[in-house]
Amino acid sequence: xxxxxxxxxxxxxxxxxxxxxxxxxxxxxxxxxxxxxxxxxxxxxxxxxxxxxxxxxxxxxxxxxxxxxxxxxxxxxxxxxxxxxxxxxxxxxxxxxxxxxxxxxxxxxxxxxxxxxxxxxxxxxxxxxxxxxxxxxxxxxxxxxxxxxxxxxxxxxxxxxxxxxxxxxxxxxxxxxxxxxxxxxxxxxxxxxxxxxxxxxxxxxxxxxxxxxxxxxxxxxxxxxxxxxxxxxxxxxxxxxxxx
Amino acid sequence: xxxxxxxxxxxxxxxxxxxxxxxxxxxxxxxxxxxxxxxxxxxxxxxxxxxxxxxxxxxxxxxxxxxxxxxxxxxxxxxxxxxxxxxxxxxxxxxxxxxxxxxxxxxxxxxxxxxxxxxxxxxxxxxxxxxxxxxxxxxxxxxxxxxxxxxxxxxxxxxxxxxxxxxxxxxxxxxxxxxxxxxxxxxxxxxxxxxxxxxxxxxxxxxxxxxxxxxxxxxxxxxxxxxxxxxxxxxxxxxxxxxxxxxx
Amino acid sequence: xxxxxxxxxxxxxxxxxxxxxxxxxxxxxxxxxxxxxxxxxxxxxxxxxxxxxxxxxxxxxxxxxxxxxxxxxxxxxxxxxxxxxxxxxxxxxxxxxxxxxxxxxxxxxxxxxxxxxxxxxxxxxxxxxxxxxxxxxxxxxxxxxxxxxxxxxxxxxxxxxxxxxxxxxxxxxxxxxxxxxxxxxxxxxxxxxxxxxxxxxxxxxxxxxxxxxxxxxxxxxxxxxxxx
Numbered sequence: 001x002x003x004x005x006x007x008x009x010x011x012x013x014x015x016x017x018x019x020x021x022x023x024x025x026x027x028x029x030x031x032x033x034x035x036x037x038x039x040x041x042x043x044x045x046x047x048x049x050x051x052x053x054x055x056x057x058x059x060x061x062x063x064x065x066x067x068x069x070x071x072x073x074x075x076x077x078x079x080x081x082x083x084x085x086x087x088x089x090x091x092x093x094x095x096x097x098x099x100x101x102x103x104x105x106x107x108x109x110x111x112x113x114x115x116x117x118x119x120x121x122x123x124x125x126x127x128x129x130x131x132x133x134x135x136x137x138x139x140x141x142x143x144x145x146x147x148x149x150x151x152x153x154x155x156x157x158x159x160x161x162x163x164x165x166x167x168x169x170x171x172x173x174x175x176x177x178x179x180x181x182x183x184x185x186x187x188x189x190x191x192x193x194x195x196x197x198x199x200x201x202x203x204x205x206x207x208x209x210x211x212x213x214x215x216x217x218x219x220x221x222x223x224x225x226x227x228x229x230x231x232x233x234x235x236x237x238x239x240x241x242x243x244x
Numbered sequence: 245x246x247x248x249x250x251x252x253x254x255x256x257x258x259x260x261x262x263x264x265x266x267x268x269x270x271x272x273x274x275x276x277x278x279x280x281x282x283x284x285x286x287x288x289x290x291x292x293x294x295x296x297x298x299x300x301x302x303x304x305x306x307x308x309x310x311x312x313x314x315x316x317x318x319x320x321x322x323x324x325x326x327x328x329x330x331x332x333x334x335x336x337x338x339x340x341x342x343x344x345x346x347x348x349x350x351x352x353x354x355x356x357x358x359x360x361x362x363x364x365x366x367x368x369x370x371x372x373x374x375x376x377x378x379x380x381x382x383x384x385x386x387x388x389x390x391x392x393x394x395x396x397x398x399x400x401x402x403x404x405x406x407x408x409x410x411x412x413x414x415x416x417x418x419x420x421x422x423x424x425x426x427x428x429x430x431x432x433x434x435x436x437x438x439x440x441x442x443x444x445x446x447x448x449x450x451x452x453x454x455x456x457x458x459x460x461x462x463x464x465x466x467x468x469x470x471x472x473x474x475x476x477x478x479x480x481x482x483x484x485x486x487x488x489x490x491x492x
Numbered sequence: 493x494x495x496x497x498x499x500x501x502x503x504x505x506x507x508x509x510x511x512x513x514x515x516x517x518x519x520x521x522x523x524x525x526x527x528x529x530x531x532x533x534x535x536x537x538x539x540x541x542x543x544x545x546x547x548x549x550x551x552x553x554x555x556x557x558x559x560x561x562x563x564x565x566x567x568x569x570x571x572x573x574x575x576x577x578x579x580x581x582x583x584x585x586x587x588x589x590x591x592x593x594x595x596x597x598x599x600x601x602x603x604x605x606x607x608x609x610x611x612x613x614x615x616x617x618x619x620x621x622x623x624x625x626x627x628x629x630x631x632x633x634x635x636x637x638x639x640x641x642x643x644x645x646x647x648x649x650x651x652x653x654x655x656x657x658x659x660x661x662x663x664x665x666x667x668x669x670x671x672x673x674x675x676x677x678x679x680x681x682x683x684x685x686x687x688x689x690x691x692x693x694x695x696x697x698x699x700x701x702x703x704x705x706x707x708x709x710x711x712x713x714x715x716x717x718x719x720x
Contacts, residue, residue, distance in 0.1 A: 036502050064716065117663055124660040131650055134260035141646055144716060145660060148642065148708065155701050159670035162693065223263070227256060229267035234454025314695060317714055325580040335575025337503070337566055339510040348503050352579035377510070
């Protein structure tokens with residue numbers, strides 16, 4: 001119930017953002033109508049990065065024996081899934097924005113390259129998660145893969161930054177899309193959008209984690225029932241000796 | 245009376261969420277040759293693997309060679325060097341020769357490999373077979389090759405999963421004689437088998453498993469040849485050195 | 493740990509010497525990749541020469557994946573990894589041994605591929621860049637072999653690992669491509685005016701990559717192979 005309120009609230013906020021973003025705020029001097037992507041693209045990308053941060057954190061918590069709880073694997077998996085969806089959205093909205101402002105759908109700038117790499121890395125992690133295995137084995141593998149993916153990302157980012165700095169940037173790229181002149185109302189709309197998308201993420205995370213727990217427990221007996229059933233197998237065998 | 249080599253009290257081992265061991269009680273003393281019998285899926289293999297720390301023990305009290313399980317990885321490494329486990333797999337590399345495989349396994353266990361030749365001879369793997377690559381071996385020869393490092397390492401506890409499988413009559417006699425020598429040297433043998441006539445001839449005691457726990461435990465039959473006396477185990481200091489040498 | 497590493501590496505290299513998978517399959521594959529690039533780029537000498545460093549590392553990357561896959565295929569056949577654990581080998585030693593053997597195979601492969609690129613792409617090799625080139629290859633190889641060993645162990649015994657490994661391995665090793673190609677560009681002097689010294693910052697970044705993944709393997713390999 002509380003989750004529903006959270007979900008409802010986040011969509012309400014986003015509805016307000018849509019209203020503010022499309023009707024109340026005006027077009028930008030330089031970017032015109034395209035500036036309205038300011039209320040979608042950075043927010044979506046932010047959620048994607050937060051999601052992968054959460055996945056990494058949850059993976060670490062699973063790998064440390066003292067903090068190992070099933071919920072951390074559920075959270076890691078849920079957050080990786082949500083993050084992948086949002087990163088795809090970030091790449092798509094980025095391309096949509098890049099076309100009119102840069103004149104190209106895609107450029108190999110550090111942020112975009114790193115984001116694309118992160119997307120690829122997590123597709124691998126998600127594929128790994130889908131393979132059948134015992135819970136612990138799968139959780140451990142996925143946690144390691146998520147961390148391996150995570151620690152390499154700064155190197156990718158740094159090397160692309162250098163690649164760019166050592167060459168002449170195409171002049172069209174110099175207009176940085178995330179730093180247009182932001183006015184009062186735009187800022188508030190943006191902040192509200194950040195809040196809305198973050199709440200959507202939290203809501204999705206809770207729902208997906210809960211679903212993962214149900215999947216995990218589906219058809220599951222309590223340990224004592226499972227043991228009783230297992231011991232009863234002996235009755236059907238040759239050396240039957242009924243024990244209570 | 246010295247502490248048992250294996251003592252399980254209400255041990256539960258979960259494979260995923262499946263209780264492969266469902267609260268098993270076991271006590272195995274030094275010098276015994278214990279046969280684990282039971283239907284497929286009764287938990288024989290899991291007992292053997294659990295003793296070597298390959299299966300996570302989640303509930304109950306388990307001690308193997310005075311080491312409580314589950315144990316930290318460094319403790320586990322020390323314990324594993326005192327155990328020889330022959331699983332369904334033989335841990336062999338097909339591209340290497342018989343001798344290279346055995347030598348690697350023995351050196352991996354921290355030994356220098358001086359006892360390799362004796363073990364190979366004892367198992368009839370000398371001569372031409374020695375330098376043959378494992379891929380060209382018959383099933384029985386493969387099985388003997390997998391057994392050789394354990395013989396050369398002289399562990400205190402032998403855990404054998406279906407050791408008779410794939411062996412011809414001659415090799416089985418060889419194996420049975422070997423096991424009797426091993427316990428005479430102060431070691432302990434636990435093995436699982438489906439070939440009960442054969443297996444019970446060499447075992448000093450049989451434990452029947454079903455549904456992941458022990459359902460019967462027959463006492464040792466002292467009239468059987470090769471029976472060791474669990475009540476008067478050999479002192480630990482007298483153990484294995486001489487096994488290979490004596491029988492070679 | 494080092495004794496165990498040497499033992500395992502020795503075993504793996506002996507298996508390789510017997511089976512000749514690296515020399516008979518991996519190396520020809522890498523050369524084939526070099527040739528395919530030439531076909532794709534329509535044998536335009538200029539483009540090939542300029543792209544040689546990047547193409548070289550793509551060939552190495554693909555070949556290293558095969559080498560890592562092979563390194564763990566021999567363990568999966570008869571549960572060799574279980575056998576090594578049961579022998580009480582230090583997991584860090586197993587990791588260093590397996591990665592070390594792959595690294596040695598890769599270094600040989602890189603040497604031969606360098607000659608290959610020089611011949612096929614007519615790319616220059618300059619003496620002043622030799623040290624830079626060697627350091628680049630050593631660091632890249634250490635990183636690749638480590639990632640290969642980690643993912644090899646991670647996916648050993650998994651169904652569908654043949655298709656999964658590339659998806660996991662290639663994005664993680666992308667930094668080798670990004671930094672290695674740049675360092676090599678400076679070492680080879682394919683771009684006019686590029687000084688050898690400009691390659692060193694890339695080598696440092698490559699070094700971070702190598703140290704990170706070697707350390708990860710040494711620390712995590714035990715937990716990775718341990719079922720309990």
